[in-house]
Amino acid sequence: MNTSIPKHVLAGAEAFADYRDNQKARIDVAQEAKARQQGHQVGISRSHESAAWHVAGEAAYIDDMPELAGSLHCALGLSPVAHGRLLSLDLDALRAQPGVVAVLTAADIPGVNDCGSIIHDDPILCDGEIRYLGQPMFAVLARDRQTARRVAALARKLAKVEEAEPVLTPQQAHALGQYVVPPMQLLRETDTGGAPQAIAQAPHRLQGTWEVGGQEQFYLEGQISYAIPKEGGAMHVLCSTQHPSEMQHLVAHALGVQAHAVHVECRRMGGGFGGKESQSALFACVAAVAARKLGRPVKLRLDRDDDFMVTGRRHCFWYEYDIGYDEAGRILGAEVTMVSRAGHSADLSAPVMTRALCHFDNAYWLPNVRMRGFMGKTNTQSNTAFRGFGGPQGAIVMENILDGIARQLGKDALDVRRANFYAKDSGQCTPYGQEVDDNIIHELVEQLEARSDYRARRAQVEAFNASSPVLKRGLALTPVKFGISFNVKHFNQAGALVHVYNDGSILVNHGGTEMGQGLNTKVAQVVAHELGVAFERVRVTATDTTKVANTSATAASTGTDLNGKAAQDAARQIRERLAACLAAQHGADPASVRFVNDEVHCAGQTLGFAALVKQAYLERVQLWSDGFYATPGLSWDGAAMRGRPFFYFAYGAAVSEVVVDSLTGESKLLRADVIHDVGQSLNPAVDIGQVEGAFIQGMGWLTMEQLVWHPKTGALMTHAPSTYKIPTANDCPPVLNVQLFDGANPHDSIHRSKAVGEPPLLLPFSVFFAIRDAVAATGATGCCPPLRAPATAEAVLDAIAAVQTRL
Numbered sequence: 001m002n003t004s005i006p007k008h009v010l011a012g013a014e015a016f017a018d019y020r021d022n023q024k025a026r027i028d029v030a031q032e033a034k035a036r037q038q039g040h041q042v043g044i045s046r047s048h049e050s051a052a053w054h055v056a057g058e059a060a061y062i063d064d065m066p067e068l069a070g071s072l073h074c075a076l077g078l079s080p081v082a083h084g085r086l087l088s089l090d091l092d093a094l095r096a097q098p099g100v101v102a103v104l105t106a107a108d109i110p111g112v113n114d115c116g117s118i119i120h121d122d123p124i125l126c127d128g129e130i131r132y133l134g135q136p137m138f139a140v141l142a143r144d145r146q147t148a149r150r151v152a153a154l155a156r157k158l159a160k161v162e163e164a165e166p167v168l169t170p171q172q173a174h175a176l177g178q179y180v181v182p183p184m185q186l187l188r189e190t191d192t193g194g195a196p197q198a199i200a201q202a203p204h205r206l207q208g209t210w211e212v213g214g215q216e217q218f219y220l221e222g223q224i225s226y227a228i229p230k231e232g233g234a235m236h237v238l239c240s241t242q243h244p245s246e247m248q249h250l251v252a253h254a255l256g257v258q259a260h261a262v263h264v265e266c267r268r269m270g271g272g273f274g275g276k277e278s279q280s281a282l283f284a285c286v287a288a289v290a291a292r293k294l295g296r297p298v299k300l301r302l303d304r305d306d307d308f309m310v311t312g313r314r315h316c317f318w319y320e321y322d323i324g325y326d327e328a329g330r331i332l333g334a335e336v337t338m339v340s341r342a343g344h345s346a347d348l349s350a351p352v353m354t355r356a357l358c359h360f361d362n363a364y365w366l367p368n369v370r371m372r373g374f375m376g377k378t379n380t381q382s383n384t385a386f387r388g389f390g391g392p393q394g395a396i397v398m399e400n401i402l403d404g405i406a407r408q409l410g411k412d413a414l415d416v417r418r419a420n421f422y423a424k425d426s427g428q429c430t431p432y433g434q435e436v437d438d439n440i441i442h443e444l445v446e447q448l449e450a451r452s453d454y455r456a457r458r459a460q461v462e463a464f465n466a467s468s469p470v471l472k473r474g475l476a477l478t479p480v481k482f483g484i485s486f487n488v489k490h491f492n493q494a495g496a497l498v499h500v501y502n503d504g505s506i507l508v509n510h511g512g513t514e515m516g517q518g519l520n521t522k523v524a525q526v527v528a529h530e531l532g533v534a535f536e537r538v539r540v541t542a543t544d545t546t547k548v549a550n551t552s553a554t555a556a557s558t559g560t561d562l563n564g565k566a567a568q569d570a571a572r573q574i575r576e577r578l579a580a581c582l583a584a585q586h587g588a589d590p591a592s593v594r595f596v597n598d599e600v601h602c603a604g605q606t607l608g609f610a611a612l613v614k615q616a617y618l619e620r621v622q623l624w625s626d627g628f629y630a631t632p633g634l635s636w637d638g639a640a641m642r643g644r645p646f647f648y649f650a651y652g653a654a655v656s657e658v659v660v661d662s663l664t665g666e667s668k669l670l671r672a673d674v675i676h677d678v679g680q681s682l683n684p685a686v687d688i689g690q691v692e693g694a695f696i697q698g699m700g701w702l703t704m705e706q707l708v709w710h711p712k713t714g715a716l717m718t719h720a721p722s723t724y725k726i727p728t729a730n731d732c733p734p735v736l737n738v739q740l741f742d743g744a745n746p747h748d749s750i751h752r753s754k755a756v757g758e759p760p761l762l763l764p765f766s767v768f769f770a771i772r773d774a775v776a777a778t779g780a781t782g783c784c785p786p787l788r789a790p791a792t793a794e795a796v797l798d799a800i801a802a803v804q805t806r807l
């Protein structure tokens with residue numbers, strides 16, 4: 001990107017090129033070469049816009065930025081109990097500690113003590129009511145971070161609290177009828193009498209309860225905000241956030257100022273995964289309040305343990321289901337109750353539950369269904385967005401049900417899944433009333449079944465198990481259908497600002513945030529393509545609330561869909577002005593002007609892009625433009641839970657084969673084959689990277705990442721990498737074949753691509769059900785192992801014990 005790239009940076013770029021070479025087998029090299037030849041900037045693999053800087057350690061994260069003179073460091077004093085009242089805090093003792101500049105409490109917040117994203121039920125600092133163990137009660141400001149942390153840790157000693165019994169699990173909250181928002185219901189009942197009757201009349205029945213665990217985002221860069229006070233009560237906040245506009249508003253409320261006085265900026269995050277969609281707010285607000293009060297810049301960077309103790313994560317879910325089905329395994333009626341652990345406040349729990357209920361169908365037609373969703377209020381961290389946003393929790397229970405049906409019928413689970421797929425071109429609608437008008441699951445699964453050699457490997461697995469008493473293999477294929485758009489209509493809009501400087505270089509700003517997913521790379525490609533220029537001409541700058549106003553969170557996988565369209569709109573306006581300027585000179589039709597390969601063609605003549613820009617500048621042509629996009633065709637009635645919440649669906653499927661040690665409960669993924677639909681890819685290398693990353697992350701959720709709260713005290717016991725295990729490079733299977741489905745998005749998305757961020761997180765359902773398959777092989781034929789998720793060694797042993805006891 002830069003002409004003066006130092007040697008060590010180039011070395012990093014070469015390492016990336018190696019990785020890319022390995023990907024070539026999976027990338028359609030011929031197709032990309034053709035696109036390049038035609039001067040296309042989209043549809044071609046390119047490294048991440050910051051890749052060279054990432055590997056060289058030159059990409060600046062907030063904690064890398066030079067601190068201003070006089071900066072103070074902040075640490076939070078956390079509640080030592082899960083539930084009760086804060087009676088008193090010995091502030092004088094805290095303030096007397098050497099090196100302490102100030103200690104602030106809720107009373108020091110000049111505006112509103114709330115950082116809730118939708119419902120305003122989320123105190124920034126404890127207002128007396130203690131809601132969970134780890135809740136921030138006060139903020140210590142010191143000249144250095146170590147001092148601030150040491151003094152904040154005195155919270156345990158210096159806070160006088162009155163303890164109450166904590167409510168910790170979703171089941172407990174449900175039994176008490178204690179929810180963060182009222183329960184939801186999503187129904188589809190046909191004339192023949194609805195789900196209960198369909199179930200009662202069905203030839204077969206499957207009933208059960210089940211649970212899946214939560215998941216920590218484990219972004220590598222923890223939560224951080226750096227607030228710099230400005231003149232006239234204004235505040236500049238550097239914040240690692242997926243949602244700069246919301247941070248702006250919440251900081252403004254906390255300070256009691258108008259939004260125009262708050263400037264939030266984010267160049268990049270070291271990962272967000274949903275954990276910085278809403279929950280970056282508390283830290284932005286505390287840093288800003290302290291900076292205002294003390295008139296000095298304040299940095300608040302959480303240590304990993306505090307990050308675990310303070311912030312929420314993926315909701316764990318508890319389910320109860322009652323299913324009626326026929327001889328082929330087709331579901332005729334389904335009743336499902338889902339209860340999530342929302343934590344102490346609403347945060348995003350309601351839209352997460354909406355997405356869960358809207359993904360129970362996954363890829364399957366359900367003629368009669370009655371779903372209920374309860375968001376249990378518990379004395380734990382407030383759970384929030386995590387890649388998939390409830391979609392995984394909604395769809396996996398359906399997969400568990402279909403796996404169970406197949407075992408009851410003694411059929412291959414793939415056949416049962418297929419029997420339930422939405423029929424192609426049938427006009428069938430989801431339970432919430434959206435027609436599945438872009439259904440490609442049949443051909444996608446057919447291709448995967450063939451490429452992965454599914455049937456032959458099924459036979460091999462059976463043969464292996466017949467002769468292997470201790471090690472058991474398992475195989476599973478699971479499909480994905482994931483709805484793309486925010487399930488809140490007004491979030492589906494975006495803005496961009498494109499500047500063309502008179503040397504021909506281009507600067508892009510848009511409302512999305514970069515968290516490693518490659519959004520800026522794709523948006524730069526879109527702009528380069530629109531103006532027919534070399535990628536190197538385009539630079540994308542930090543997301544900045546003073547440049548593009550009222551942006552949505554970069555979430556719901558819509559970053560490129562929304563901001564790519566907005567940036568394209570801006571670039572197109574500039575191109576049209578340039579074309580008009582050149583056409584006027586030649587007396588030609590502006591529509592005949594061609595921009596390609598950094599050149600502009602008009603009336604048989606060719607001019608360099610930069611030369612045309614210079615001419616246009618002299619002609620006083622406006623060389624910058626804004627752009628806007630709003631996703632068309634969306635509707636949603638939240639009360640009835642009906643409408644068209646999604647612009648389109650993204651599809652995928654995966655086959656996984658595992659081996660389980662039936663004596664230790666350990667499991668290992670041996671091979672995974674994936675075909676994933678990203679429409680017409682804007683950047684196949686980045687998309688494959690997203691699919692691979694999501695696959696491994698989802699596998700971590702379902703197999704090894706386990707959260708444990710102490711059943712009495714409510715303390716999160718798994719609050720560091722020492723006790724919370726995420727997958728590493730060693731957990732990647734030796735064979736991971738990821739292929740992109742060949743097909744354009746039938747809906748008018750940016751260059752007919754599809755969103756990729758979240759949907760592939762559901763692909764490793766196949767890993768979980770392969771483990772369940774292997775566990776079933778330790779019991780009698782037709783047994784249905786009660787395997788919970790995550791399928792840790794302990795969970796696997798419990799399931800094996802259960803099927804063997806029944807034996």
Ligand code: MTE
Nearest residue numbers: 271272273387516517555556557558559757
């Ligand atoms: N990829 C990386 N490397 N880091 C991340 O934090 N977040 C995921 C996904 N992929 C994430 C990621 C989540 S939760 C979402 S919603 C999307 O990226 C958001 O970005 P997009 O909409 O631009 O795809």
Ligand code: HPA
Nearest residue numbers: 351389486487488555556
């Ligand atoms: N995904 C992420 N964030 C959201 C959504 C969603 O579907 N809806 C509201 N906020």
Ligand code: MOS
Nearest residue numbers: 274386387555556
């Ligand atoms: Mo992603 S969970 O929508 O940030």
